[in-house]
Amino acid sequence: MRHTSSFRDPSGHVFIEDGIVKRTIFPIYFQQYKTLKASTFFDKLFEAELLIPHQELSETDEEITIQPEQIPFITYPYEWSFNQYKEAALLTLKLQKYCLQHDFSLKDASAFNVTFHKGKAVFIDTLSFDFYEENQPWRAYKQFITHFFGPLVLAHYHGAQSLKLLQNFIDGVPVKMIASMLPFRTRFNAVLYSNIHLLAKFEDKHNEDYEGKQNTSSLSKKAQLNIITVLFDFIKKLKLKEHTEWGNYYSKTNYSDSAFNEKSRLINTWVSNLKSKTLIDVGGNDGTFVRHINYKYELALVGDIDNNAVDINFETMRRNRETKILPLVLDVLNPSPSIGFQNDERDSFIKRIQKFNPEATLALALIHHISLSGNVPFEMSAQFFAAFSNYLIIEFPKREDSWVQRLLNTKGEFKEHFDFYNLEHFKATYSNWFEFIEAHHLDNSERILFLLKSKHD
């Protein structure tokens, strides 16, 4: 059956057979595919880990079927941190340069063609390579601007929240909108003026007199390479202006080093005993606790609401060349929705995490935020956790905890409304969904770490 996200490109489509993602290629793309296959094009990209590797399964006159290396969990552009987004953009430009050197060209530059796998950005649309036609401009240029360059530049000026724009604009953020959101002074920057402000003007001007014409302009390969090189250099230097509020969270926590170590040791022991191959830390900050687990898990997702914390996690991964952690931006109170045609093109976070079905979930220093800042009742958070994982390691800060007190005090006269937030009620409610396996009071703190097992397998 055809995958619901795979219908835009007539070259072929992705389908799922017995849970395995495969790709059908139609005769319209045979010439391109066979040319690439006969050369070293694919092999070199596989070796450089820039394109997801595939194997050919079958070949007939009607269709060719390939099977790509399976990616356990797909993250979307609006779940990437700033540097992840940057890496995906740079990867796309790098591929286009490589294509041009081999007389090919990327026919699209959608940000959804990239995801993160084994610690790096990887291109996943194997059918995006088309023949380069002499002196043709880059057909995917505008797409690159609206999917990558625009959001990144906006993030530079307005903060990482701008990277979530693709959630609303699945086909790229409108150029006019990007241009209107940029500060006036960006008009005096040659790169920003030509690639965004002028583009917005040109698109506006030619919007109405479009008669389906093509080949109305020509551009030498050298000139196209100049565009790509300048965009690459510009993006590579882009930085976020804002500073992190959670980035140095661990230096602001209200418990001692010994409690931190104790917590870390305990998590390590439990995960090792459970032999959990797959994990998710739903409020994992920069991945500190996952990184302290010695057990050789296959993949640990580390979500956090703060783009900067996810970014620190990603940078740490890059520096240490780690491959088993997948950092993502995750707001538990508003996870990514299903979007696109029929709401079926990009799956919601909940749908993807249920399918991924991590063997254990970590929820550390999170429940008081969900319950007291988000006002989510215990039965609803319990249902949430029970829906995708068998084991839950959850830290419960008691009512006496200083953070809890702080959150309660912000409630003012409604403080009593949150009387439900106490250990007895937590245990009573969660026991409807979970079996309490172990509990450990962290030294010198008002926090308890629980190991729970879901009652619904």
Add this chain to the structure above:
Amino acid sequence: MTYLLYFDPGLGAMILQAIVAAVAGVVLFSKNLLYKIKLFLGIAKPEKEDLFDDIDVKDSNIDQHSESKE
């Protein structure tokens, strides 16, 4: 040759690329010039180790080297 036109590349965007490329040419030229001046004056900073690789796929570099040897 059949191009697989399955999305609108934007006519404006196609025409504009000639101008963007001209600007890019100037940007690259002045960058190189500035770098050469700095190098001459001995104030060029050594490249810091970056989180990201450069634009060239490593193998394609090898490719070019072997081609030039032939």
